[in-house]
Amino acid sequence: MESWKSHVRAELFHRDCRQRDPFSGLFEKVSRLEEMLTLHMKLSSSDKGSSRCPDEGGILHLRVNELEFLNQQLKQKISDLTSNIYLKEAELQYCHSQVARYRTEAVVLAQGASSLKAGLEEYEYQLECQSKELTALRLEHSSLREELTAANLQNEQLLERWLEEKKEEAERINKYNATQERWQRLAGRLKKRHRVRSRTACAADKPTESKTEPPSS
Amino acid sequence: MANEFPVSREGTANSRHANLTSSLDLSTSLDHSVQTRIFKIIVIGDSNVGKTCLTFRFTGGAFPCKTEATIGVDFREKAVEIEGEKIKVQVWDTAGQERFRKSMVEHYYRNVHAVVFVYDVTKMASFQNLKTWIQECNGHGVSSSVPRVLVGNKCDLVEQIQVPSNTALKFADAHNMLLFETSAKDPKESQNVDSIFMCLACRLKAQKYLIYRDVEREDGRVRLKHQPDPKSNCPC
Incomplete structure (x- = not known):
């Protein structure tokens, strides 16, 4: 869609250039002639009162006036151009100073750009290093996490084992306590029975001994 | 018979002595065993x-x-x-x-x-x-x-x-x-x-x-059957 528009636009532009440029000088000439005509009209109107029929002297006079007018115009033009030259010179100086300033700025900016570029390169290098480091750390992290999982599992297993051991130990101690208690109870009974028996035996022995004791004579 | 008496008496005394010794040993061993x-x-x-x-x-x-x-x-x-x-x-x-x-x-x-x-x-x-x-x-x-x-x-x-x-x-x-x-x-x-x-x-x-106390271990629990001694000599 846009291509045909641009094509038409370009063609119209070329047509304008073709049709207007050949007549540009003509227009200038016509305008100059118009100016001259206006001047002649003025001069003729001013001279109307003095002489109605123009003669050779009048034509010369007209010519002189015309030349004076042209001279004045040229003077004006020269002064305009001179002032224009001064202006342009000032502008040029200003532009030079601006150019110098911009050049300095450009140099500074170029230096900054080069330093930034160097910094960027350095940062890129650092980024690359860090990305490598990050990859390595991620790997390490994942391996550590795996190790942690394994360690946790091992810990759980060890805990289970420990609890089992403790349970067995508790069982053992309970059994030992029970055995000890039972043994003490039996020993106590035996001791009591023994004490009773020994008392009975002693009681039984005493009269027998007195009976069996031989006479002193 | 007269001779026999002292012998038998001696034998009885010996056996009694042995009994006494063994009973003493038993008592001592019981004392030791009651840990x-x-x-x-x-x-x-x-x-x-x-x-x-x-x-x-x-x-x-x-x-x-x-x-x-x-x-x-x-x-x-x-x-x-x-x-x-x-x-x-x-x-x-x-x-x-x-x-x-x-x-x-x-x-x-x-x-x-x-x-x-x-x-x-x-x-x-x-x-x-x-x-x-x-x-x-x-x-x-x-x-x-x-x-x-x-x-x-x-x-x-x-x-x-x-x-x-x-x-x-x-x-x-x-x-x-x-x-x-x-x-x-x-x-x-x-x-x-x-x-x-x-x-x-x-x-x-x-x-x-x-x-x-009578420990019944059939169900793995302790049942206390005897009442505590009312005479308590706890210092606290």
Whole structure:
């Protein structure tokens, strides 16, 4: 869609250039002639009162006036151009100073750009290093996490084992306590029975001994 | 016959002498065989109330610098002498955390002679949870005649006390328990810590029936059949 528009636009532009440029000088000439005509009209109107029929002297006079007018115009033009030259010179100086300033700025900016570029390169290098480091750390992290999982599992297993051991130990101690208690109870009974028996035996022995004791004579 | 008499008499005397000697030996061996009595005391309560520190203070005489959560149970012993009798106080420092207790619980309560309930005076929750601990204790067939004491630990943190003594005392009275408020950390309170276990040991010593109690192990539980000796000579 846009291509045909641009094509038409370009063609119209070329047509304008073709049709207007050949007549540009003509227009200038016509305008100059118009100016001259206006001047002649003025001069003729001013001279109307003095002489109605123009003669050779009048034509010369007209010519002189015309030349004076042209001279004045040229003077004006020269002064305009001179002032224009001064202006342009000032502008040029200003532009030079601006150019110098911009050049300095450009140099500074170029230096900054080069330093930034160097910094960027350095940062890129650092980024690359860090990305490598990050990859390595991620790997390490994942391996550590795996190790942690394994360690946790091992810990759980060890805990289970420990609890089992403790349970067995508790069982053992309970059994030992029970055995000890039972043994003490039996020993106590035996001791009591023994004490009773020994008392009975002693009681039984005493009269027998007195009976069996031989006479002193 | 006359000759025979002295011989037989001598023989009888010899045999009697032998009997006497053997009976003396038996008596001595029995005396030796009757070893030190063991009193199994379990210490229960919420985690981080200071059970381990209390038991360590009693058995080791110091406050442990660093303690980890007890896994299952830790056994501690201390030989004490009460009225001339040597007694071994076997303290079972139990785990407070459920995950470390698991299947151990029945072993705690088997043939237990006394129970120490511990709470943290700076944590009301640990005091409120005592009901659960008592329920657990009763649920494992521990007879009401088994002495129980209530211990409020960490009394040295005076500024942070949350459980008033009156409340604890009421609770202890309601459950027929003695109350001790102490600190395993404070060296000045060490005697108080000792007195907890010594008091229990004295009470247990006074309850002579413990030796002769009929242990029925068919169902793995202890049933106390004899009544405690009413004459108690406990010094505490």
